[in-house]
Amino acid sequence: MTAISAPTNPLHNLLSRVTGDAKHAPSAHSTLDVLWVLYDRVLRISPETADEPDRDRFLLSKGHGPAAYYAVLAAKGFIPEEWLDDLGGWDSPLGHHPDRVLIPGVEAGTGSLGHGLGLAVGTALGLRAQGFDRTRTFVLVGDAELDEGSNHEAIAYAAAAGLALTAVVIDNQSSTHGWPGGIETRFPGWSADVVDGRDHDAIERALREPGRPHLVVARVEPKRG
Template identity: 45%
Template structure:
């Protein structure tokens, strides 16, 4: 239910701003909510705590997902979501660490997050710290060569305190990812670069959690989680469509989307309390 509430927060921001990158935000939200709820060491009251785990959203256009989850966990008041798209908002289109607690790096120019995450993991290793670094990428983003340089570096330096989660939703802004710049088999490529690889259903909480926890076992090998997801997951009319990538809903479409998620939240609440 937490991910559905987060998806509702995304709709709230779209209502305020009029449009946004819904598809990728929805495809990765089951992963992001699981990270914050069960995996990351973090404290909304002390977002700069030195011992915290680091999470970087390399696919910065999916910022709505991180904002939605940060609000749920109390990093900022939820009414701030209603400022999205407004002048002076602390919720820009891509994450900005100077504007919002809980953001570890400015991202959005694709291909940068993995290198930053590898640097953080190296810093932790050098300083004999126990915190871990997680970075979430998109499949279209893998066309950026800088990712592969960072993958090679992380394996060479045996950064077992680093995990890369690749959200494979099948689309990028201009079409199917495999038609534009095919990167499959992603898992085999990551293994060839020296990473420990797990492939999962990115909407199955048990698989997500098991993959994230198993990555803590070997401190000498970085972990890659290939998460097979559906773009726009969570809304029947948008799931699996390129049109969900950047959505500008009509008033009626937005009302229908809220109704769909609210009905799901009500049903899940009843099942939980039964």
């Protein structure tokens, strides 16, 4: 088991360079480990293959706190590290929501909660229609974001269509009413794993599960404030 927590960790140092969005710091820290495992161990994508048609797709539905996403993209060479020093600057590519047009490696502009899972369903369906059978689609969602009704339509359709889609839900207990019975009970027809959101090996095993579709609930410390 490994986790990104020590201030001396290079990725932690990159994240510390992204300033000016303090209110979303909990969102960034809650997603950092899952994002790192995705890009370091699982996704079939690199800066050199970012435009290849058969690349894996990743969508950050939880796009209103993208600091960790930017740090991981910098660590993996998609963007220059120097960009991290100017989040939200008037001529900076890094906004408070990720922009597909401005940032290499970003698949969709997100941040309006409740849209990412539906976009991921459409992406997975389109890839299947094009015959990319090896290509997988991943989407990262917040537990509170599941309160948005559009997600439930996407969940039902993905199950009915048997899409090659993996949804990762970061569970920091921030949803208004909680999820009695567990988040996994809200995904009928999906295979599911519930993991410690700081345990890199457990996260990797769950992400490699080829369920059609598959849910990974990554539990992290509760959000405060």
